[in-house]
Amino acid sequence: MGNALRIICGVCCKPTSESDSLGHHGVTAQTVGVSALAHDLYSYEINSQVPEGLSKHVVSSKKAQANWYKKLSDAWREAKPPPRTPEEASRLIIQTLKRHQKADVEGLLVFYGLPLPHALVELTHEAPPSTHLEGAPPSAHLQGLKFELQTLPVDAKAVADGDTITVYVSTMTPRESSQVPKDVQVAAVQRSKARAVKNYAKADALHKQIIDAGYRVLLIQNEEVLAKKYRIRLRGIDAPESKMPYGKEAKEELLKLVQGKSLRVLVFDQDRYGRCVGDVYCNGIFVQEAMLKKGLAWHYTAYDKRPELDKWEKDARAKRVGLWASKNPEMPWEWRKDRREER
Incomplete structure (x- = not known):
């Protein structure tokens, strides 16, 4: 596997700077270091051999080292979902081996090209x-x-x-089951029956x-799971719009945080566009905190006064990270106001 990864990176992942230098498996932190770690943990479970x-x-x-891989293998299996990004893999290693020597932990991260x-x-x-709000203040x-x-x-x-x-x-x-409209329940049952007899045209019409x-x-x-759709607006922050500088980076960072995860x-509220305004947590991580600390959002002080959000911004x-690398980044609410006035 290590040789295969080296070949892949030799063809398409050549480093462009010192920060992109290759680790043991011939990969950068942005390519397949996570895959290399997953492969080695799987191999350890089979043959009890470290790389x-x-x-x-x-x-x-x-x-x-064998003791580390046993612990990491257990932690990897228990993670739901398992790490997908270099940052997530690094956090799993650091948390699992937090009582071990710093040199060993950092050496292991370098070995896989992880942050x-x-x-x-x-x-x-x-x-x-958990709040269990049903009837409780x-x-x-x-x-x-x-x-x-x-x-x-x-x-x-x-x-x-x-x-x-x-x-x-x-x-x-419990909350959702009591609110499903009768016509949606009926359509879901009819769709299932239509698919069972391969009447896909009817099934598609019912799904619409x-x-x-x-x-x-x-x-x-x-x-198959019948599910209710919600649009969520992250409470207390305002990220750059897609067409603004750092808009693409903000979207990619949020995607990296939440993709594939429950x-x-x-x-707390609903905005004028019908979106639910709320705090979002992913595997215990406060998503707004991550976006603010990485310099990919503003604290939206017009609607939120929490001091911790102000501090993170x-x-x-x-540190001049993210959009703060620019001297005077345009605020998204001002950008939206300007576009409305132009129309």
Whole structure:
């Protein structure tokens, strides 16, 4: 596998700068380091052997290395979903091996071409405990919370820009099951019957009826699930619009955070476009925090006064990361106002 990865990168992933230098597997942090780690963990489960050459990057013995791979293999299997990006893989290694020597952890990251600890954005704002809002008042730090959503895995096409996501929630959840319109329930049953007899034209027409009502039938782990559609506006931040500088980067970062993952959304309000305004958590990470710390969003102070969001924006400004690398980045609300006036 290591040789195959080296060949792939030798053809199409040649480094363009010192920061893109190749790691042990011949890959950059932006290519297949995660795949190399996954392969080695899988191989370890089969033959209990750690990769050749690892000892050149770490200080501990082969026996200690084997212990790391056992722990990492267990952590990888327990992660739902498993790491997909270099940052996620780095965090898994750092968290799993946090009691081991710093030189060993960093050596292992270098071995796979993954980001080192100092290159990662430190995320500190954990999701609050589950609220169970049915009839129970929210706690003080969740004042104004209307309801909570646990979404199905997010599709790549669901991210419109750096602060808006379309999500789906299974109608099997207690809150949703009591709100499904009768005509949607009937259409879902009829669609299933139409597909069973291979009447796909009728099934497609019924699915369009379901979609027009704000629902969709999704295939989740080979099982069809009727789900309610929600458009989510990330509370308290405003990311660059798609046509603005850093608009593409903001969208890509949000996609990287949420794609393929189930989200926890705490909904506080609804905006004039019908979107639910809420705090979004992904595997315990506060998504707005990540966007602000990476300099890919503004704290939207006109609608949100939380001091932690203000601090995260100021920290990113001071470090000149993301859009703050520009001296005077145009604020998205001003950009939108200018476009409205031009029309």
